[in-house]
Amino acid sequence: MAAARTQAQVRRAPSAKFGSRTDIGCVREHNEDSLIVAPPLYAVADGMGGHAAGEVASEIAVRTLARQAPSEADTEALGNAVITANYAVINAAQEKGRSGMGTTMTAAVLRGERLAIAQVGDSRAYLLHQGQMQQLTRDHSLMADMIEAGEITPEEARVHPKRSIITRALGSDPSMQPDLYELDVCTGDRLLLCSDGLTGMLEDSEIETILMRTRDPQRCASILVNEAIAAGGQDNVTVVVVDVEGNEEQRVKKTRRRGRAWAIVIILAIIATVLGICYGAYHYSQTCAYLASQDGKVAVYQGVPDSVLGVSLSHLDHVTSVEVSDLEPGVANRLSEGVIRVDNLDKANQLVDTYEEYIEESKAASASASTSNESSENAEGSSSESAESNEETEEATNSATSSASSSQEGVA
Template sequence: MRWSAVTDTGLVRPNNEDNHRVNEALGLFAVADGMGGHQAGEVASRLALTVLEEQFQELVQQGEETGNALLYAVEAANRQVFEESCRSNRCNGMGTTLSACLIAEEGLILAHVGDSRVYLVRAGEIFQLTEDHSVVQELLNEGRITAEEVPGHPYRNVLSRALGTGEQLEIDLLRVPLQAGDRVLLCTDGLTNMVSDAAIQAVVAGYGDPDQAVRELVRLALEQGGSDNITLILVVL
């Protein structure tokens, strides 16, 4: 297994509210895109990933099944971020997306909240494993808008679900079998709002070196305007 990770503030935002976490020994990879004023988004994303890693490791050491451990760790992260937002006026109302992957012998286990995404690129094809928890995605699912209307929709960046915004949280948990040669990409919407799935597929499949691939994806996002923070992790099996 090889991997590469990168984060970039972009060309418009004054600070970077994205964070990412890699613990290769645990097989844990995660990205988070924070939200909230006065840099509270950065606090939310960083705190969520710290709690996620610590709780997951502790639960696994206690003998918890890995999928349950990942789920419980995300729930713990949600509680911590929510409690911090209630304690601090500066952090009031903060939250974050979270997409976390556990890559193990049994395959990929994925926990997801928000609109950061996880893709699988296999044999030259790209598959979006996550579904965005956004108002626009709900409208699309209900047939009230078309896919062509999504990029310019005024509610495109409004989340319907985010970590840390309430005591209870619905978390998507998926299990996906993996094959040798698979490539798993975790990314925030600073990439996906700027670069099409087809272009992402071409880069991820076309570069043998994950370091080169992530640098090229960031370059493309910046070339298209870089309107948001850009964070991604690419894992090559």
């Protein structure tokens, strides 16, 4: 029941996904192995002592460990929890009268990408990193001592008649100290905790292949146990497979937060740029000016004759007294049909002054032309009257001469 409860917890574990399985094997009458999977704590214990004593020892050990283990990857605190479990097994053996009852213990606390291990006996911890498996723990066994001493080879140790003898276990020595390991792991690594029922049946290369090929940790744990049973199942087999996710969730959240922050910054920058452009355009527009026709007169506007989103970019400055009809035809047409743009108000006013001067000159020229026309007409009238007077004088003279001639002819 404990295993079932911890398996339900793994699905919610923030730092790892795991799978686990334990089996009695093909030879033993009792399953003396126990396991605990309560993230961030994982452990395997292989009991010994016969007559169900090993089963009791391993169960006491994992229960004590679960109560005492730290929630962080603290090797010293984890080691102390294993030492406490050792005392609990010794006390239980004395109370139950089961001398020789004991168990191995390999416990791990995985928090983020930090791993702490405390180990006693020959249950092992392996780490699969970048496709290569390495054994993290050292067996406390007679075979391990003999291999290190060069007395036998690892191949010979696998079939040695004393291969089950261990040199350190919980429940045998009150001064027992576990081996402690602390290391950094990476997201994507795979941790394996197992009893010797697995390593005694399968070569490390076979275990490595299964760890690499089977993606789902629960399926991987089941396949490892099945292969050990298929190879003979000479002992109880217990396996815990843990996939390290590290701080992936936190990194994803941080990345999302950073992405949202950058999105906000970009949006604000775009808004600021648009506002800056709009302000610059508006400010520039307000330095400009133009002339237009307003009720037949020239009007001066500040800005440009455009609008943005329905907002006019100009306003009326003043209406002049200059009549559009008084301007030269080209200018009058431009004002009637559109506007005349200038750089600023000063130039607009200067242009109005030019128009006024033009109108005054035009009016003066018109007045001068009118006066000249009247003088010409008067001169022409005087000439006509003089000609008529001359004609009358000439006629009178001719008449007098004719009368004189007639008188002279009568005297004769």
